[in-house]
Amino acid sequence: MASPMEQFEVHPIIPIEVGGLxxxxxxxxxxxxxxxxxxxxxxxxxxxxxxxxxxxxxxIAELSYVFIADMIRSAAGTEGLKFFPFIFTLFxxxxxxxxxxxxxxIGFHPFTVTSHIAVTFSLAFFVFLMVIFxxxxxxxxxxFSLFAPKVPFVMLIILIPIExxxxxxxxxxxxxxxxxxxxxxxxxxxxxxxxxxALASAGGALSFLSIAPLLAITAVSALEFLIAFLQAYVFxxxxxxxxxxxxxxxxxx
Amino acid sequence: MDVEAARLIGAGLASxxxxxxxxxxxxxxxxxxxxxxxxxxxxxxxxxxxxxxFALCEFTGLLGVVMAFIILFT
Numbered sequence: 361m362a363s364p365m366e367q368f369e370v371h372p373i374i375p376i377e378v379g380g381l382x383x384x385x386x387x388x389x390x391x392x393x394x395x396x397x398x399x400x401x402x403x404x405x406x407x408x409x410x411x412x413x414x415x416x417x418x419x420i421a422e423l424s425y426v427f428i429a430d431m432i433r434s435a436a437g438t439e440g441l442k443f444f445p446f447i448f449t450l451f452x453x454x455x456x457x458x459x460x461x462x463x464x465x466i467g468f469h470p471f472t473v474t475s476h477i478a479v480t481f482s483l484a485f486f487v488f489l490m491v492i493f494x495x496x497x498x499x500x501x502x503x504f505s506l507f508a509p510k511v512p513f514v515m516l517i518i519l520i521p522i523e524x525x526x527x528x529x530x531x532x533x534x535x536x537x538x539x540x541x542x543x544x545x546x547x548x549x550x551x552x553x554x555x556x557x558a559l560a561s562a563g564g565a566l567s568f569l570s571i572a573p574l575l576a577i578t579a580v581s582a583l584e585f586l587i588a589f590l591q592a593y594v595f596x597x598x599x600x601x602x603x604x605x606x607x608x609x610x611x612x613x
Numbered sequence: 614m615d616v617e618a619a620r621l622i623g624a625g626l627a628s629x630x631x632x633x634x635x636x637x638x639x640x641x642x643x644x645x646x647x648x649x650x651x652x653x654x655x656x657x658x659x660x661x662x663x664x665x666x667f668a669l670c671e672f673t674g675l676l677g678v679v680m681a682f683i684i685l686f687t
Contacts, residue, residue, distance in 0.1 A: 365686045435661055533672050540675035543682065594668040597661060 364550035367469050368476070368543070391460070391471040392479075399456045424452070428596065435600035439607050446490070447603075450483065451596040458542065458588035462581070474591075475542035477535060484535035487599050491530075495606035506609055534598055541591050545584045552577040620684055627680040634674020641666045 372384035406421025414422060428448045432440045454474060461472025473479050495503035507523040508516055552573050559570035645663045649656035 363686070365682075431661075533669075536679065537668060537672045537675060540679045541671075544675065544678050547682070590664070594664055597664060598668065601665065 364547045364554070367471075367546060367550060370476075387471050388473060388476065388479075392457075392473045395453065395457045395460055395473055398460065399452050402456075403452070424448075431593075431597055432600050435597055436604040436607060440600060440603055443603055447596055447599055450487075450599060451592055454483070454538065454595050455589060455592035458592055459585070461542065461546070462584055462588060472542050472546060474538055475546060477539045480535035480539040481531065483595075484531040484538075487534065487602065488531040491602045491606045494603065495609075498607060499609060503606070503609070506605060509610065530602060534595065538591050538595055541587055545580075545587055548580060549577060549584065552580060624681040624684040627677050627684060630677020630680075631674045634671055634677075637670035637673070638667060641670055 370386045370388045372382075372386050373390060374385040376382075376384050402417075403421050406417045409415055409418050411418060425448070428451055429441065429444060432444055432447055436443070457473040457479075461470055461475065463470040492503075495506065499505075507520050507527065509519060509523070511519060555573040556570050556577065559573065560567050641663065645656075645659065648659070
């Protein structure tokens with residue numbers, strides 16, 4: 361029987377090699393292109409009609425715009441809105457990657473781009489670098505006071521290392537959360553799927569029992585849709601909170 | 614002990630991390646709900662904090678899951 365991890369394998373579709381470096385166009389790249397194309401198409405179609413009374417497509421596009429704008433305003437203040445294009449792109453990309461990965465396999469298995477740490481870590485590391493650059497640009501070296509909260513001096517000896525470690529672990533926690541959620545969810549679906557097949561092919565009374573994992577897989581799929589959205593939201597809101605740190609240091613906006 | 618057996622036991626042990634994540638997520642949502650019922654007006658403003666707490670809490674458990682996957686499938 362196929363391993364539940366088989367769905368995460370990366371196969372080259374168009375092998376390309378430049379100077380000993382393997383930069384093949386793989387199924388992962390293909391699905392990333394699909395995700396970007398679907399997102400772009402969805403938002404362009406939603407924004408193209410521009411009616412006063414929005415159509416359904418237009419209201420979904422507008423709702424997601426307002427949703428992210430409100431989130432940034434509440435988490436990073438009005439100044440954070442300068443970063444709206446970046447955060448909106450990040451949110452829509454992660455959301456659509458998560459959702460497209462949940463498509464049922466018909467002949468071919470959809471590939472979840474965000475189930476690979478290479479992808480999520482690149483996104484998270486970019487956020488991390490951006491926070492550092494924004495902080496240094498806004499506050500100069502004063503940015504490093506982020507690591508020293510206003511507490512008695514003796515406490516700083518303990519607090520500064522903790523703050524530094526927690527700051528440096530941000531890209532790791534941001535990327536591992538998304539990747540592990542996707543990996544665990546899809547593996548769980550695949551494992552429950554093998555239960556259904558194994559029970560149904562066992563014959564006799566056991567075949568009827570296969571309805572139990574089938575119902576479970578349906579419920580888990582519904583949960584996965586929630587998680588797909590929630591993880592995209594958490595990714596975006598943590599980006600906003602990190603940006604808020606860089607923009608406002610300790611004071612609350 | 615057989616290496617394969619030790620591997621499976623190790624993967625099982627790594628999944629124990631999920632107990633803590635489960636308890637933590639339960640505490641976060643339970644306390645949010647009880648707070649929200651006492652003061653529904655303030656509930657919406659704390660939704661962000663709720664999700665951030667949930668995310669931080671879930672992460673600790675997920676580290677255990679990733680460990681289990683690494684042990685099982687590599």
